[in-house]
Amino acid sequence: MTEKVRRHYDEVAEIYDLRYDKGVGRSYHAHISEQVMARLPQGGRLLDIGCGTGLFAERYRQRGGRAVGLDLSPGMIGRARNRFGNADWVVGSGETLPFREARFDAVSSLLAFSYFHDPDRMLAESIRVLRPGGKIALCTLGRNFLTAGLPALHSLGELARVRQVGMGSFGEHYYSGAQMADLFQHAGFIDVKVSRCSFAHLNLARPVYELARKVEPLVESRLPYLAFNLVASGRRPHDRR
Numbered sequence: 001m002t003e004k005v006r007r008h009y010d011e012v013a014e015i016y017d018l019r020y021d022k023g024v025g026r027s028y029h030a031h032i033s034e035q036v037m038a039r040l041p042q043g044g045r046l047l048d049i050g051c052g053t054g055l056f057a058e059r060y061r062q063r064g065g066r067a068v069g070l071d072l073s074p075g076m077i078g079r080a081r082n083r084f085g086n087a088d089w090v091v092g093s094g095e096t097l098p099f100r101e102a103r104f105d106a107v108s109s110l111l112a113f114s115y116f117h118d119p120d121r122m123l124a125e126s127i128r129v130l131r132p133g134g135k136i137a138l139c140t141l142g143r144n145f146l147t148a149g150l151p152a153l154h155s156l157g158e159l160a161r162v163r164q165v166g167m168g169s170f171g172e173h174y175y176s177g178a179q180m181a182d183l184f185q186h187a188g189f190i191d192v193k194v195s196r197c198s199f200a201h202l203n204l205a206r207p208v209y210e211l212a213r214k215v216e217p218l219v220e221s222r223l224p225y226l227a228f229n230l231v232a233s234g235r236r237p238h239d240r241r
């Protein structure tokens, strides 16, 4: 399955930014990036796992930080290198990080966590490479009535040979907020916080998207079960054994 994910992102690497770095896609990505950014220390050394074309790493860098991006797909990493060459871009798996212990102040991961077959291992690796007191924040599709139908939709997309970013049956996992909190705590993180975000979906037509964006803050604060992404964060304790 990992090979299938890699192949898929290699194939869509050239069109990825058209979806997430233009029009409503850019606005959507900016929104989730802010949610993740708000939970991380600024100006530190960041590892972005499943960095794709480097969209979040670039934002972190614009705020004065340094960033290393790691991704399974050489095609996506190639695009990230084109975005800005003067950063470390690494082809590799988020479940086996090729970095020494306590190297980073922050770890992020956007729209990639659902692909990890061994989320415990990804989180264990993340806490290992974080310095004591370092923070992790990620954003991923949560488990709800929308994502329940996605595997079937993905299979249909494959049958119809639709070339869509993220479309395919890759054995993704969608977690509830409680499951995500358990995963973080089990890995040893403290100050664990999980909330829901995103009501405006990038597939919506522009006017509908704009409307959904307007009510998004209300949905996120008052009707969170209608929001489809999870934002989860935690901190490596100082006395971790």
Ligand SMILES: C[S@@+](CC[C@H](N)C(=O)[O-])C[C@H]1O[C@@H](n2cnc3c(N)ncnc32)[C@H](O)[C@@H]1O
Pocket (backbone or CB within 6 Å): 002, 005, 006, 009, 020, 049, 050, 051, 052, 053, 054, 055, 056, 070, 071, 072, 073, 076, 092, 093, 094, 095, 109, 110, 111, 112, 115, 116, 166
């Ligand atoms: C939807 S894209 C998100 C990219 C980027 N984080 C963003 O926000 O634009 C998912 C990315 O996760 C990467 N990915 C999936 N499984 C991975 C794994 N096990 N290790 C590292 N990267 C992975 C894919 O190659 C792809 O680039």
